[in-house]
């Protein structure tokens with residue numbers, strides 16, 4: 001586990017299993033008892049919130065204990081047992097109102113409701129001042145999330161820290177809260193500069209402007225209540241206003257590396273009084289090419305003994321070790337809620353994969369949204385800025401967000417999405433990291449990203465703060481190997497689905513339409529009644545069928561086309577070929593076709609792939625050709641062709657291993673002749689993961705060609 005290597009002192013998820021939650025926050029049980037007594041006394045004296053001095057004296061004793069704990073940590077095994085819930089998960093369940101014991105609410109002496117007795121993570125169990133607690137309460141935050149609970153005391157007690165938790169678990173407040181307490185009531189209170197023209201006490205670096213803005217607004221809200229001012233510095237906005245703020249003096253600076261560096265070089269930013277520097281999503285800063293800027297900025301602090309450095313991230317690739325070793329103190333701590341656990345992506349998200357060719361996307365995505373977004377927001381990720389703009393243009397009501405859009409416009413777009421003015425955002429990775437937007441129910445990734453971190457971050461834009469969500473990864477069937485790679489590396493177990501079919505769409509659109517019609521005022525009836533009567537009398541359809549059409553029209557459907565399971569293309573049907581023998585290569589399947597089909601029909605075959613068990617070949621044909629295949633098989637001995645209703649597990653198409661170069665292609669490409677198939681590609685994709693398991697298919701022989709009219 002990287003964190004074990006990079007950390008001198010470690011608090012891993014496994015290690016936390018050995019500590020009871022109280023001990024985790026309050027040191028040893030004796031310390032907890034001592035603290036309880038003090039707390040009681042303070043409650044009696046009515047000074048609990050104003051005085052932090054007692055805490056400071058406690059800290060001395062505690063530091064010794066903590067050091068010991070850290071030494072023990074070093075020896076600990078960080079391997080997490082993925083089958084057992086970790087303390088973090090149990091805590092999360094408790095915090096999020098999950099399966100754990102329901103906390104009994106009690107009243108504080110000051111009238112504030114709290115559940116301090118039952119919930120070890122309740123705010124009042126931490127050295128959080130009253131004013132900050134009230135602000136947190138007003139935002140619906142009553143207890144700390146596990147990553148916050150694990151790191152709060154460590155940061156407040158002056159340690160450097162590497163923090164790691166899955167997406168949406170509250171890493172931002174994990175540094176915001178202890179920093180604010182430290183500056184106003186803790187170790188840095190006395191030495192913090194104040195007054196006009198003061199240099200900043202805190203510098204937070206983030207990879208994107210959007211993220212910088214988001215973290216800045218948390219500092220504004222919570223810092224504002226304890227009298228600390230903040231300022232956000234990023235490129236694309238005018239220097240002038242930023243310079244004025246810096247000249248006046250500000251306590252907290254949040255920004256992106258490029259602009260921060262510019263201000264340092266222009267002499268606007270003085271880091272000599274810095275108490276905290278925070279690297280959030282540091283891995284992404286390096287990915288985005290900010291290496292030199294980040295190192296230059298970190299290197300500007302001359303006396304590193306006076307500054308605390310915190311590094312938070314959802315993922316910790318190897319190279320983060322280097323930054324951590326170079327810029328964090330020797331006795332730094334690591335709080336790792338992911339550790340060696342297999343699942344790196346959010347556990348609150350349903351991870352689905354769906355085969356879909358590029359050309360089928362614009363027709364398919366609206367139906368996916370209809371079926372899976374539950375009326376909430378959707379973010380669609382594309383690999384390039386061009387495809388983000390193009391797709392946004394094709395989807396009604398969607399807006400694009402990417403790096404080529406002017407900063408001011410990007411802010412307007414994000415604000416519109418946050419406020420619900422539009423519900424579909426098509427974005428590049430600019431929105432992948434850290435963005436915290438309410439009610440994002442669905443993430444669609446148009447193709448498998450190159451690195452697993454991108455998958456984890458993108459899918460993590462839903463299922464945040466204990467909520468659930470759905471992430472759907474689209475892939476070209478020929479790229480199924482990328483799906484397997486992401487599955488392997490992220491620890492996610494994908495559910496394989498196929499394109500929403502008329503029945504799925506009818507189900508979700510039908511209730512939407514029924515609601516829409518029920519909401520229409522009765523005042524319209526007299527005006528439309530005679531038209532309705534005329535329609536009914538002139539139509540051959542029943543009143544119910546006509547109403548069904550009206551429902552469809554009310555939600556924008558005038559036609560619903562059948563989609564293939566393999567490529568999600570409209571007006572294509574997915575068939576299964578079996579010969580009673582193992583099919584080792586696509587070319588074998590094509591030579592079978594030649595026995596009973598004319599060339600022009602074979603050329604219509606798309607995306608031929610072998611099933612994971614090797615007993616069949618799955619392929620798409622135009623709906624108009626289905627009958628030719630089904631009737632043709634009757635003239636070929638030992639050949640069976642069936643229409644599939646569910647896609648079976650397929651073999652990986654790992655082109656890098658030289659497999660199956662002769663397969664039929666999607667996206668307009670023609671089948672290249674069915675040669676060059678490679679039996680070495682007969683790899684299994686694990687054979688599982690399909691909803692409902694097994695193969696759903698309809699025997700052609702049982703229904704005869706006429707049954708296929710419904711596919712047209």
Ligand SMILES: Nc1ncnc2c1ncn2[C@@H]1O[C@H](COP(=O)(O)OP(=O)(O)OP(=O)(O)O)[C@@H](O)[C@H]1O
Nearest residue numbers: 141143144145167168169170171172314434436465
């Ligand atoms: N203790 C808490 N109780 C309830 N909600 C919280 C708590 N802490 C944070 N949140 C909320 O949880 C959401 C996710 O928090 P945050 O954005 O900090 O997650 P994150 O771990 O940084 O995610 P990512 O890795 O995606 O950046 C935010 O809306 C935040 O307000």
